[in-house]
Amino acid sequence: MYDIAVIGAGVIGTAVARELSRYNLSIVMLERDNDVACGTTKANSAIVHAGYDASADSMKGIMNAKGNAMFGDVCKELDVPFERIGSLVVAFTEEDMETLEGLLENGQALDIPGLKIIDSKAVYEREPNLNPGVRGALYAPSAGITEPWEMAIAYAENAVNNGAELKLNFEVKSIDKIEDAFEIKSDKETIKSRLVINCAGVYADQVHNMVATEPDFAIHPRRGQYFLLDKTTEGFVNHVIFPCPSKMGKGTLVVPTVDGNILVGPDSQDLGLDEKEAIETTGDRLAYVKEMVSQLTTKVPFREQITEFSGLRAEPDGGDFIIDWSKSVEGFYNVAGIKSPGLSSAPAIAERVMEAVVELLKPEAKADFDPVRRPRIKIEHLSDDELQTLIEKDPRYGRIICRCEMISEGEIVDAINRPAGGTTLNGIKRRVRPGAGRCQGGFCGPRVLEILARELEMNPIDVKHEGEDAYILIGETKA
Amino acid sequence: MKKHHELVCIVCPMGCRLTLEKDDNAPKGYIIEGNVCKRGEDYAIKEMTNPTRMLPTTVKIKDGFISRLPVRTTEAIPKELIFKAMEEINAVEVKAPVKCGDVVIANILDTGADIIATRSMKQR
């Protein structure tokens, strides 16, 4: 029997598992897909918000402010890219300027560092590509950008390195409380655990309701669609650019990514409770994104788009994060409704969960807990001498597989063989980027497939694109 | 019977657009226009009477650098035999080393055309 079962290996679930792995507790992460970060975590704006927009007495506000402050150290430990590029909430009207004042006030109540309102001249100095008519902006130097799936992957790897277990392809079908333990069943397996931490994203309500006598909360999906632009557009904007926020959320943004691309989006579209798999992009909403962003800037180089994607936010009916023990089930902890600023809050949320569990179980801290993840090698960032030495040690670092992103075979092999490593084409794409560049896997796809098959000792026909049923090849020719 | 036909010649990548008028007085039974070279004329007649096609494909190969060897027919074979020819070719497995031009199947389906390798492949 496990001490803790974490349901959902997105950025929240993996963060929770990693924090709990500081203690002598047996932990298992249960993930229904065949890789971590397959849900909301892999399809969002990748922004670490400064935290001025959620009210200071909400869980969102508190967690965001705290999480943002922790982000730098966590990313350093886990070797996750993170850049505090700062953000601008741009005001075009008098009303907008008033909104900025409100955000500033709220931010100051939360002790957000460095917040200030800057004038139009200062805005254009930083962001010449914005539309004319900017009156001013709220500048938040502590806002940043990161790689959300890499964070989940890193959290998972570190958790596993510190003794936690990761079960992929485990879709929770039923949860029963039997005496003091939970019996959790998938189609193939049953596990038992003393406590359950529910981090199941858009399905958190359904997971809770498997065992709860009263549905505490409901989660409905709110979809957001994005455009991703080629690295040639790097520098189009230098900060995270927000319009003034509305009821539906933070609005359609222009965001640099840590890899040098530009993200445009998302829109905000409420979907039904039965549409939790509706992750397709749609022509009309993508067109809407283009329309909305033209209010910030009409110069977006859409000609350089390399792909579009969509993600589902877990929208709680109460509006705020739900981070607490279940009201009706003892030993069941809900971490639900973690929509924006979920990513930014992740380190703080995980800490809060950890504290709650520690208070209850009073476990012993691990003497040999290692918070540091072995850094990944990116040959793009090595000096010529460093790279030469590396190739002499392991020649696979001398063979470039992905020309668009300059990724070597050595890096791909490492991404496969680490704990919580990649086993699918998209899993490798998320970890080391072949397939994320301008040819979108056209050239490197067959090579990566070959390497996966070789390293995992699989038949190439069994290598998947993403999910368990996403086979790429159907068989040999002339079979 | 149709008197007037329009065809695109496929003998070479030029793709001349041909017109054929059935005319029993004409030397080959048709008046053919639109071809840049004589092969187009021959092709047009053939296409009306006994259409043939070149067949490029691959064959299984053992011990080679990759597992498929590209091959083709040495001349065009009757169009209606294409899928049967594929069956014959798919049943074969050759062994490296192979030289470009090597005969993989001689006189396939009694058409007079051979199946030849279109590349050399060394032994792995």
Added chain:
Amino acid sequence: MKQVDIVVIGARPAGLAAAIEARKNGVKDILVIERDRELGGILMQCIHNGFGLHVFKEELTGPEYAERFIDELSDMGIEYKLDTMVTDITPEKVVKAMNTEDGLMNIQAKAVILTMGCRERTRGAIAIPGTRPAGVMSAGTAQRYINMEGYMVGKRVVILGSGDIGLIMARRMTLEGAKVLAVAELMPFSGGLTRNIVQCLDDFDIPLLLSHTVQEIRGKDRLEGVTISQVDENYKPIPGTEQTYECDTLLLSVGLIPENELSASAGIEIDPTTSGPIVNEAMETSVPGIFASGNVVHVHDLVDFVTAESRRAGENAAKYVLGQLKEDGPVQSTEAGAGVNYIVPHVIRTSNIEKDVTLFMRVGNVFHNAELVVKADDKIIMTKKRRHMAPGEMESLKLPVNKLPQTDAVITVEVAEEVVQDEKAS
């Protein structure tokens, strides 16, 4: 730093021909760098015939065509490196490359010939809405899996784009046992060679849906179906014309893009119409001593033209190294006139032309019984009748040097005659 007279980037049809021609023109010290595991590149997976009609007066398959050049390169003893990636080229012609054996290399070249070819346009670039399942891939990737690795990529196939690669794959997949349901083409005319419509689609009763596009992709893990709609004159889907096709594979053949990332880092000026370097009659780019030819300059349909262009580049790169290229004399720029999309080369220096210069171009529409009219400034210097021209078939025009003026001038080529709007194949 290693010193080499001429570095050729890419050992594929363009690079091989350029290297061989450079050697024939007197330069011995040549290095060809290729990222794949064997010479020949993309030709090795183009197992269909249609190559070599102009160059060898024979119709060969891709691998056969490549092998002629590979053999010649080996016979000449020209040095090459395989499994080696060029990562950077500086305007000073330092070529940075890496592989598993040599590690990192910095090579100072006297001349560089860029022959990196092109890549396929992707689904993301054309923004097809829907889910992102397995089973959606570019036609070239499918071609590699099927022809070289020997794997089938699907059973029920829809192809978007009637470019040659898409048409060829329609036949290939049918021959290997798949069912190809349709080829959808956004334009009102096909993008590929007309012969391929006949032998790849008509022969197998595969419908060609002109003025159609894929509007939606469905399927969770693996593709389950697509929706195809007719489009209007602005290429927007017409509501009410949607048709669903149940398929497990969608192949994309929606265009090729010259791969000029290295060219950009060398500071070479790029023509936005071709997406390739601006070149002169010697196939030299805006950086002296850096030459380019083949698909990296502009996307070709016939490898024979690639070879011709590359031989010119190789010959002139050799001349450059030997100090024989003339820089003075009249400079003429070419300009695409009515009906023409672009012309390569962009610049002509008549003092470097012995007999004639070949202009390669593409027209913007389908023309029947038209004329290509060549003007120097506003004076007509040549006309050539053409029975049939289409955007999918590159045109070449030999311009004798004695027809060109002896001064700087602008040479325009335009199309004179009627346009056929709804062109149907055969």
